[in-house]
Amino acid sequence: MTETPWFTHADFADRVGEDFRVRLPDDSVLPLILSEVEVGLEDSGQGPDGATRQQFSLLFRGPTAPQLSQGLWALEHDEMGELALFLVPLGPDNKGPRYEAAFA
Template sequence: MPLDGQIRVNRSGAWHTSEADRRDRTMLESCTVESFTRHLGERFRVYAGQDEPFEIELIQASGLGRESTDSTSGHGSRSAFSLLFRGPAGILLPQRIYRLEHAEMGTFDLFLVPVGPDQSGQRYEAIFT
């Protein structure tokens, strides 16, 4: 699957994304902590604009104990949660949106924030509200 998830701006300045990007966004809007818990210990491929993608491991999925409602998505409410990934020690990604790919979950964009290294590599967090 080509990873052309670029945001496009038309002449009037309005932005739009491809149909695949809309599907990805809808998939993420319906995700819960349980959607990711079953993938703990699994690897996700990260496309960071480099020649070769690399892998990060999902090491934690935790509920944050508060519910959010998104009136614009039509998906109602869900409990907020966080994901913690571990990547290679030699690579430090800056905070931004990255394209991720997983064998079962597919391809989607996720905002990752570096939260510091541990004994095995660099850790990154994503928060869902």
């Protein structure tokens, strides 16, 4: 897994509705769709360039099975490449399982 760059919400804001893929331990692929980008009110720490970013989170939707456990997962995107994101299951709603990646 490659190191994930210092992202901001702007890196994902125009990607809502796009497909991401999670490579599972058995080498199968689980599709996820970026369903929402939420921007927080607080600034977070400084990035490598010394600039701060606002806290934000990414909300993904996945299929009913299999479901991911909480942890660091390698996501793939056609344009962004491989991303190492810590995903937290939020539980399903009427559209299926949801996962959050939070950036502080």
